[in-house]
Amino acid sequence: MTTQTSPMASPISVPDAPAPIAREQRKRRSNRILPASAWWIVSICVAILFLYPLYVLVTQSLKNPAEAVQTPPTLFPHGLSFDNFAQLGSNAGGLSLLGSLGNSLFVTLLTTAITVVVSTLAGYAFAKLPFRGSRVAFFVTLITFMVPFQAIITPIYLTLKDVGLQNNLFGLTLVLATFNLPFGIFLMRNSFAAIPASIEEAAMIDGASAFGAMRRVMLPNAVPGIVSTALLTFFAAWNDFFATLILITDQSKYTLPVSLGILSAGQNNSVDWGLLEAGVAVTVIPCVVIYLVLQKYYTAGLLSGAVK
Structure with a gap:
């Protein structure tokens, strides 16, 4: 009785995704990234908008009387002074x-x-x-x-x-x-x-x-x-x-x-x-x-x- 041997099966290789499908996948990933980045940009801008008055409040209170009324106002105190809090x-x-x-x-x-x-x-x-x-x-x-x-x-x-x-x-x-x-x-x-x-x-x-x-x-x-x-x-x-x-x-x-x-x-x-x-x-x-x-x-x- 003779047996018929089959050739060794070669490993199956998965073909690469076609170019249109790959482009679509990259587009979807970019669409997920862009809304998140845009959300962070908007959130940071709104946070700055609300935090800047608090920054001005604190820095203005730490300026000496002459610098506090200076025009144009300074962005940060040139010399810290706690005279206002003492008063x-x-x-x-x-x-x-x-x-x-x-x-x-x-x-x-x-x-x-x-x-x-x-x-x-x-x-x-x-x-x-x-x-x-x-x-x-x-x-x-x-x-x-x-x-x-x-x-x-x-x-x-x-x-x-x-x-x-x-x-x-x-x-x-x-x-x-x-x-x-x-x-x-x-x-x-x-x-x-x-x-x-x-x-x-x-x-x-x-x-x-x-x-x-x-x-x-x-x-x-x-x-x-x-x-x-x-x-x-x-x-x-x-x-x-x-x-x-x-x-x-x-x-x-x-x-x-x-x-x-x-x-x-x-x-x-x-x-x-x-x-x-x-x-x-x-x-x-x-x-x-x-x-x-x-x-x-x-x-x-x-x-x-x-x-x-």
């Missing part, structure tokens, strides 16, 4: 910046607490406890966004004067909380509306009351909205200048922005830019620190309800 610690012009700092903390923290509590309760009611006319009430609340604060400052001043709260830090707190409530209610309503109703229903089936379900189940899921409301209110109250200037007449009750504006005013309507920038640099530190710590909650809170 902030003095009680120049009868103003105590330490007292103004205490006033700002009192007004800002109390305004934030009132706004967060009221916005949370109202937002939960609008989102999960609909009642007759709730949509109209929510729409009216949003309409107040279009009312400029400057247009009604005179009635507010007269009202506070009639109730004995003019030139009073608590009265200023109520005014600031009132004007921060509409946006806070809007944020909290969207935050609660984005939470599935099945979570609350499961808690109530287990025996929780409506308030208990809201406190134990809904609030932990609405933390991003609460943090966003608190941050926006904190920034608005901390940096407020106009309301304090109009409603407060006693210098000992001024907040930091007003005190810095008065302290930096020189003779002949001039402005001590170095001193002013040093004060702004000090006041911006709490805002930057708080924002960096709570950034992830802030971003999530602003996007609450955007995607169902």
